[in-house]
Amino acid sequence: MPQYPVALVERHILDRAHRSLERVLARLETTAEVAGTLGGPELAGTVRTLLDDVDATLRAHMAWEEQVCYPETDRLAATPWASQVLRLQHDQISRLLDQLRAADLGGAEPHQRAVSELRGQLYAFHAILGSHLEQEERALLGLLVAEPAAPRADGLEEVEPRR
Ligand SMILES: [Fe+2]
Numbered sequence: 001m002p003q004y005p006v007a008l009v010e011r012h013i014l015d016r017a018h019r020s021l022e023r024v025l026a027r028l029e030t031t032a033e034v035a036g037t038l039g040g041p042e043l044a045g046t047v048r049t050l051l052d053d054v055d056a057t058l059r060a061h062m063a064w065e066e067q068v069c070y071p072e073t074d075r076l077a078a079t080p081w082a083s084q085v086l087r088l089q090h091d092q093i094s095r096l097l098d099q100l101r102a103a104d105l106g107g108a109e110p111h112q113r114a115v116s117e118l119r120g121q122l123y124a125f126h127a128i129l130g131s132h133l134e135q136e137e138r139a140l141l142g143l144l145v146a147e148p149a150a151p152r153a154d155g156l157e158e159v160e161p162r163r
Helices: 006-037 040-077 084-101 112-146
Strands: none
Touching: 006 040, 006 112, 040 084, 040 112, 084 112
16 A cells, blocks of 8 residues: 655645535525525524534534644644644634624514624625635645655655656
């Protein structure tokens, strides 16, 4: 079985996770767009389902990044500050999620102000999460891609094929 460098495996996981988070971004935007057309119970249910899915995917992904991917990034960059801004963004994303969870959408006909606030929070969350993913891809994937391959276990060096 081939031995892959840790950075290559992490890069693959990160890349796949971000592709699935792009679907979360699309749902956030769609929910913000249609929020004003839904009645209270339907809007509350739509937002709750969306947040449940975000919790299940995004929070687990952020925990993995903080425990596995960011330390590797700091090691490759040779500084503990490499991932610091990204960690702060995770805190901001978690706070926004908590705010969305706490939104009071009222009864059958939610107050227009509550809907406007919810839409603002959804768009803010969309913008911050989208920006965060882009920064991670620029910062982390660049470092992880640049990681040289692990030396062969048999001590031999890889030879470029002749052209
Ligand atoms: Fe992240």
